[in-house]
Amino acid sequence: MNKTMYEKIWDSHLVHEPEGGTPLLYVDRQLMHEVTSPQAFEGMKLKNRKIRNPHSVLATMDHCVPTKKEARAVLTDPIAKKQIETMAANCKEHGLNLYDMESPNNGVIHIVVPEHGFVHPGMVACCGDSHTATHGAFGALAFGIGTSEVEHVMATQTLQQKKSKTMLVKVDGKLSKFATAKDIALAVIGKIGTAGGTGYVIEFAGEAVRNLTMEGRMTLCNMAIEGGARAGLIAPDQTTFDYLEGKEFAPKGEDWDAAVAYWKSLVSDEGAQFDAVVELKAEDIAPQVTWGTSPEQVINVNAPIPGPNDFSDKIKSQAAASALKYMGLEAGQSLTDVKLDIIFIGSCTNGRIEDFRAAAELLKGKKVAPGVQAIAVPGSYLVKNQAEEEGLDKIFIEAGWEWREPSCSMCLAMNGDQLAPGQRSASTSNRNFEGRQGKGGRTHLLSPAMAAAASVAGTFVDIRDWD
Amino acid sequence: MQPYKKHTSIAALMDRSNVDTDQIIPKQFLKKVERTGFGIHLFHDWRFLDDGITPNPEFELNKPAFQGAKILVAGDNFGCGSSREHAPWAIEDYGFNTVISTSFADIFFSNCFKNGIIPIKVTPAELDALMDEIRANEGVEFTVDLEAEKLTTPGGIEIKIEIDAFRKQSLLEGLDDIAWSLKHEDKITAFEEKHKQQLPWLWK
Ligand code: SF4
Secondary structure, X not given: OOOOHHHHHHHOOEEEOOOOOOOEEEXXXXXXXXXXXXXXXXXXXXXXXXXXXXXXXXXXXXXXXOOOHHHHHOOOXXXXXXXXXXXXXXXXXXXXXXXXXXXXXXXXXXXXHHHOOOOOOOOEEEEOOHHHHHHHHHOOEEEEOOHHHHHHHHHHOEEEOOOOXXXXXXXXXXXXXXXXXXXXXXXXXXXXOOOOOOOEEEEEEOHHHHOOOHHHHHHHHHHHHHHOOOEEEEOOOHHHHHHHOOOOOOOOHXXXXXHHHHHHOOOOOOOOOXXXXXXXXXXXXXXXXXXXXXXXXXXXXXXXXXXXXXXXXXXXXXXXXXXXHHHOOOOOXXXXXXXXXXXXXXXXXXXXXXXXXXXXXXXXXXXXXXXXXXXXXXXXXXXXXXXXXXXXXXXXXXXXXXXXXXXXXXHOOOOOOOOOOOOEEEEOOOOOOOOOOOOOOEEEXXXXXXXXXXXXXXXXXXXXXXX | OXXXXXXXXXXXXXXXXXXXXXXXXXXXXXXXXXXXXXXXXXXXXXXXXXXXXXXXXXXXHHOHHHOOOOEEEEOOOEOEOOOOOHHHHHHHHHOOOEEEEOOEOHHHHHXXXXXXXXXXXXXXXXXXXXXXXXXXXXXOEEEEEOOOOEXXXXXXXXXXXXXXXXXXXXXXXXXXXXXXXXXXXXXXXXXXXXXXXXXXXHHO
16 A cells, blocks of 8 residues: 555554554653653653653753853852753663753753754654654654653653644745745645644655755644644755764764665555645745734735625624624735834744844845844754854844844743743744733744744835845 | 542532643643642642732632642643643642532543542532532532442432543552553563573673
C-alpha cells in the first residue's frame, strides 16, 4: 500500500495496539523547558520512577528568562526564579542535558534543538509545548503534550496516542521576493482557519515549500499548530541533510550514510492518499498581516481591514466584530494608517539568523520612527553570536533597535517584556490572542522584513513598493 | 493512584451549574512547581472570605455536615473552561474521588481518570433525586461500587455507572496511565531492541 510520510513514521513507532484501547507510540526525543515540566518531575519523584532514557532529553530555559543582561544575573521575580532553580535541580538529579541561562547554547527550545541536530527525520519527538510542531520541518513527527503526558514519556518513553488524519497542503510555484515562509503560514491559516487542521497532521509540499531553507521550513511547521493541526511535516531532502551534517547530535561516519538512506525512504509514496488536500499558488501570496485576535484573521498588507459584514458565517462575523473592538480598529481601514507602539522580532517562529538578516537588509541606513520602541531578541546565543559576527547587531542598534539576550520574551510576555493595555505591536511571533503580549495589548503578526519596515514607518508598509 | 475501592461516603451538594476550572482552581495558584497541595486552594475564591484565610460560612462545602465528603454532587456542565490539569489535582487532593453531574466538559472528564476520580454522568431526573436526598438529610452517605457499576443511596436510589472497560480496570487497579503502559514494558523493551538495530545512531 502507498503510505504517507506520517503513516510511515507512525507505523515504525507503534509499540503496542491493544484491542479497544489507545495505541502506544514510541518517543525518540523529549524536549523540555521550565514551565510545563515541574509537576511531571514531581510525579516521577512521588512514584520513585526513573527517566527511562535520559539521553533522549534536551532541556533549556526560555519562557521566564529576562532579555536584559543585568536582569538575567539577578532574577527579581521570585516565581520565575523558583521555576528556573527547580528546572536546574531536576535536570541535575536525572542527569539531563540542560542549556541553562549561562550556557553558550541557551535559547528558545525550538531554536536550540535544531541548532544541535537533536531531532532527525523519521523521529517521534514531543514537548510540553504546542510549538513542538516546528521540528516537523525535518520530517520528524513532533507535537505538544500535557503535563501528565510529559511524565508518561519520561517514565515509559511512549505515549498513548490516537492516530491522526492526514492533510496535504501544496504550495506550487515560486514565492515573490517579498513573501516568506511566515506569509505562507499565515496565508494557509487564513484559508483553512484555526480549526481547519484539527484532527490532522499536515504535510507541506510543493515547489515553494521545497525551495524554503530549513529556517523557513521551521517557521512554516511552527505555525501548523495555529491551524489546529497536531503536527506539520516536510519531507526531508538535500536541504535537510546539508543542514544536519556535522551538527553535534547528527549521525557521524558510516552512520551518516545509513541514516541518509533511511531518511530518503520516509517521503510519502507516489499516489499515497491524504484525507484532505489544500492547494495554494505561491505567486498569490502577498506579505500578510493579522488584523484580529486569531491568526486566521489575516489579510494581504494592501487589503482593507474586513468587518462583520464581510463574513457570511455567523460565528466568524461575530468574532470579527469583537476582534475589531478589542484591536481598536474599524472595518475598511487601511493597515498603512495604523500607528504602532512596539515592534518585536524574535520567538521560535522568527528568531533565527535568516530572520535577522532579512530585517537588517531593510534597516540598513534607516531609523526607527519617533515614539516607536523596537526590540530584537535572537532565539539563541548561537543566533546572537552569528548575527554579531555578521555585524547585524550594529545595523539594528544604529537604526535605533534594542539588541537583547535570547528568550521567548514578548511572544508570551511571561518574562517582563510586555505590552501595556492599549499598546499595539507588530510582532514576528505566532499568537495574537487577546492579552497574549500583555493584558489589553494589541498584537499584529507578520514577517521579520515587514516588522523591520514597520519600525521605520511607525505603521505597516507594503514592502513590495517601499524604498 | 490509589485503587478505587467500593466506598460509602458523605455526598456534598453543590447546586451550581457551569462550575468552571477557573473557579475550581483560580489562576493565581498555577505557578506552583508541584502537582500536590492544590487541595487547600480548591474553590478558593468561593471558599474563603476576602482575607483569603477565613472560611466563608455561606459556601456549601464549608458546612459541617459535608466535612470529609468524598462524593461531590454538582449541577450541569461541570469542569468547563481552561484545560488546566490543576483542576482535578485540586479536587483529588481535597479528598473527593467521585463527581456526579449531568454533564462534564471533555478535557476535564478525561483528566479525572488520569487522577483517580470517577466522573459519573446521570440524567437530570436522577440528579434532582440525588440532590433532594442530600437536602433532606445533609451528611447522608452514598455508596459507590465501581466493580458492580452501581451508585446506591439509603433512600433507595440506584444508578448504573457508565464507564468503559479500560478506564474501569485502570481505576480498580489504581493504575495510572503510566502504570498501565509500564505493564507493557516487555513490549517497549523489545521495540527498543529492534529500533536500536535499525537506527543505531539514535543511541550514540
Ligand atoms: S517563543 Fe513563544 S511559542 Fe515559542 S516556545 Fe517560546 S513562548 Fe512558546
